[in-house]
Each structure stands twice: as structure tokens, then as C-alpha cells.
Amino acid sequence: MKFSHFIKSFKEPMIALSNAPYRGGLTKANGFFFMMVHKNYSGNYKEDCRKFEEEHNLKNFVGFMTAADVEKVLAVAKRGSVTAYITAGITNPAIAGEEPPPWSPGTINIAVVIEEGLTVGALVNAVMTATEAKTYTLLTMGYKATGTTSDGIGVFAFEGDIEWAGTATRLGINIGKAVRKALEESIKKWSEL
Template sequence: MLNEPFLTTRPEAGSAIPLLVWRAEAPLLAVGSAPLGGGIGVRRWVLNATVPMSYDRDDPADHLAELAGGLGLAGPGVGLLTGVDVTEVVARADDGVRVWATVGLGTPVWAAAPAPATPAQRVGTVNRVGTVNIVAYVPARLGDAALVNAVATATEAKAQAIWELGLPATGTPTDAVTVLCPADGDPAPYGGPRSAWGAPLARAVHAAVLAGGAGTVVPWSEQRRAG
């Protein structure tokens, strides 16, 4: 089981910077794209840390390991960074699946964007920083292929929510997803959006990103009219 996150802070440049920390009651199997603890493996905790928009370190994994050490987080874990204030985390649940999302949509882009990015890919927001970090817990063991599929399912659901928010985008350049499940048990073979566990995962991610982004973006159609 992945416990509800607790909020803490760290001092930086005279300010108290927020961090969210999840602890697992027992080691969990995880898959994801996080700077620290990404890939597939057994993990004991998850950390989602706010950083200032001036952040310029080129060693995010080492930085996250330092933050985890300062919090007494032992063993392998997952570390995420975001410019979003993580106190704004949105939680949603569906049929046993639980999802937490910190949603920043300041730099929306299409996944298959031309290079260089066009101005249209950088508009449609109101003072909102980028990065959508998603942490999801599925209460059943997923096979390796199902874990990979679950990441795709969560990403598709995120993209659907962003489209419904009125942005011409599939995400931001720095989004990250982590899906965790029990490390033991008979592995479920599928994680797609119509599978037993992929379907509630998709619904929960969609609801969390939609709620997190609501009221923080100006649809591109309105930007065009205003321009």
C-alpha cells in the first residue's frame, strides 16, 4: 500500500520550499520516467519537490538523492521535480486506483512538434509554470508489460484532459509519470485503457489533471480571439 503523501518543507534562499513525500508500507514495484528511480524496480518511497523557476542544476538525480537523505528516506525510491507548488496536489481515486497530480501547464507542447517550437506552442496559459507530475498506485500486481502499458495509459489520459482544457498540446516537455503496484501476487497481463486496471487508472488520471488544470489556463481559441 502507498500511504497518502505528507507535506514538509526545506529551507532554500530564505524561503520554506514544499515537498510531498509518499511512503510505502511494503516495497512496491514501480515504473516511471522520474529523474531519480525511473525505469522498473522495487521502490520504498516517492518524493515530489518544488524547485524555483530559476532552477539550473544539471544533476537532478543527485539533487533528489540529497533531498531524500535530508528527509531520512532510506532505500530505493522515486524522485520528481517541478516548478509547481506541490501543496496544490490534486488527488483522485477510481475503483481502488489512486492518483496524485501536480499540474503546471505553462509550456504546453505537442509531442510531435516541429523544430523550433512555434509561438502557438508557448501560449494559452496565465502565469502557470510547466510540468505535470503524476503518481499513481494500482492495488494489484502488474506484469512488466502491463506496467509499461499503464504509463502509456496514464499519458493518454493526461493528454485527453489537456485537450479538454482547451490547449493545443499533449503535455509539457518535462512531464513525468510514476505507477506503483504491489511487488507480489499473480501479475495482471494488461494495463491498457480498457483493461481491468488500466480503465480506472485512465479515469483517475484524467480527473486529476482536468481538476488541476481547471482555471489555470486560457484556451487557445480564446487567445486567438484576444490576439
């Protein structure tokens, strides 16, 4: 099986806030990647992502992993200064606060790139807005779930003075629209596989 992947390079470094398995947390990033792994993957994810970065001549990239066929499920949507990149696999839907179902591979990865200058607090606000948009999309598409048991999210922006990215702001509205559109498209692609 040939594994597919997606690499997004930035024109200049951006601040990143994510729960990505590779270079997660708060960091500066030159881009990000979605790396496909086998559905029963149980390897050393940090080492495998480091090798992936090295093999593709990347440096200081944030890395996400998924068992979904990246090439077939990737969806991208742009609204204003916001672009959402999403891969969805929903074989293990879960509801926050409830016992998860037996584990099976399936992940929603969301990378939100904001071409504006934000504070770290606004990055946190952007994560919240994107997560709300993800949950709303799942519910409206008929999934009784708030996500999957292994979702990944990252927000990327330039360092700046914008302090808010919630649903009352133009930036937050653009984040919500971009995430909703890309996630819906990715889920449709995934369900057709």
C-alpha cells in the first residue's frame, strides 16, 4: 500500500498552537504535514515523524498522523484570511464526557492557517472556535458525536495584536465557515471510500 501525505509550507515562519504528535504545543513552524500511517499503526510516532520530516527536506514542521487516505479525504476551504485543511476518518466517534467506544482507527485532523497577526490568547480562542465548528458539523451531518477519540488540531498565525478569534468576531466567523465547509467535504469524501 502506497501511503499518501500532504505538506504545507509557509512563506515565512508562523506561530503554532496544536496538539499534534510532532512538535505539538506552542512553537514556531515553517509549515505542517498530514502523514498517513497504517490503520493498525503502533510505532514510535515522534521518531517516524522526524524521519518523515528528514526524508522530505523539511525543518521545524508540525506533524499530524492519520490512517485515512490523505490524498482522498483532504479538503481545503478558505474564508477571508483563514484557510482550513482537514482530513477526516470517523470510525471511532465519541462524545466528550462519555466513556469512549472500543478503540478503532479514525481521526479528524484540522489545521487552520490565519494570515493575520494574533496573540497567543487569540490562538487559544481560534482552537475553541474551530472545535465548536467541528462539533456543529458532526451533529448536523447526523453523527451523535463531538469528535473522534484521537482528533488533532493546530492553528497557525503570524505574531501580532489581534486578541480575539471567537464567534462574535469576523475572524471567528471566517474560522467557523472554513472549518465547517472543509470538514463536511472531507467527511463526504471519507464516507464514499
